[in-house]
Amino acid sequence: xxxxxxxxxxxxxxxxxxxxxxxxxxxxxxxxxxxxxxxxxxxxxxxxxxxxxxxxxxxxxxxxxxxxxxxxxxxxxxxxxxxxxxxxxxxxxxxxxxxxxxxxxxxxxxxxx
Amino acid sequence: xxxxxxxxxxxxxxxxxxxxxxxxxxxxxxxxxxxxxxxxxxxxxxxxxxxxxxxxxxxxxxxxxxxxxxxxxxxxxxxxxxxxxxxxxxxxxxxxxxxxxxxxxxxxxxxxxxxxxx
Numbered sequence: 349x350x351x352x353x354x355x356x357x358x359x360x361x362x363x364x365x366x367x368x369x370x371x372x373x374x375x376x377x378x379x380x381x382x383x384x385x386x387x388x389x390x391x392x393x394x395x396x397x398x399x400x401x402x403x404x405x406x407x408x409x410x411x412x413x414x415x416x417x418x419x420x421x422x423x424x425x426x427x428x429x430x431x432x433x434x435x436x437x438x439x440x441x442x443x444x445x446x447x448x449x450x451x452x453x454x455x456x457x458x459x460x461x
Numbered sequence: 462x463x464x465x466x467x468x469x470x471x472x473x474x475x476x477x478x479x480x481x482x483x484x485x486x487x488x489x490x491x492x493x494x495x496x497x498x499x500x501x502x503x504x505x506x507x508x509x510x511x512x513x514x515x516x517x518x519x520x521x522x523x524x525x526x527x528x529x530x531x532x533x534x535x536x537x538x539x540x541x542x543x544x545x546x547x548x549x550x551x552x553x554x555x556x557x558x559x560x561x562x563x564x565x566x567x568x569x570x571x572x573x574x575x576x577x578x579x
Contacts, residue, residue: 384570391570391571391572392554392570394568438503438504440503447509447511448506448509449554449568450506451496451503453501453503454503
């Protein structure tokens with residue numbers, strides 16, 4: 349069965365600091381990978397997704413993620429965070445031959461001015 | 462395009478009562494999902510519809526939860542009777558779906574219904 353691990357449960361940063369959130373998945377076959385963001389009081393929004401090709405994926409708001417197949421990882425990065433990035437971030441995986449999206453437990457990011 | 466609509470936004474009920482949530486997906490989206498998001502956890506898939514047929518309901522507690530998708534469009538999720546541990550946000554999402562393995566589109570989520578069981 350597929351599963352997703354997000355080891356950072358709560359991250360606190362100052363503005364302009366760099367961000368890296370870890371995501372590891374367990375599944376032996378081809379996967380599609382996603383990062384979603386949930387701002388306080390809002391619905392889940394897609395930040396970026398990987399299906400194939402260049403393993404370095406760029407998303408909205410300056411976020412990027414790198415798929416490392418050998419490590420089963422899809423870490424999210426941003427070189428310089430802003431206060432407005434305060435939110436909960438979810439990594440998700442979908443096996444290529446299904447429509448089922450499996451989420452990690454999420455990482456709560458707090459950015460202080 | 463209009464997003465995924467859900468109602469109500471909030472619901473407070475007593476345990477053993479029943480409750481129903483409604484979802485209207487994006488027009489033309491064949492696949493509809495209901496997720497349960499308990500505080501501090503990631504969303505967990507409860508049920509997946511392809512048009513008006515159930516594709517996956519393996520994690521739906523069928524003794525108390527039921528869902529239907531009439532005419533392959535709107536969907537309702539019902540809990541009867543509710544338990545304290547059902548307190549969560551219930552999210553609806555939709556995607557173009559279709560043939561398995563070709564739903565290479567981001568899912569669109571609704572704002573969710575926050576259920577509190579007291």
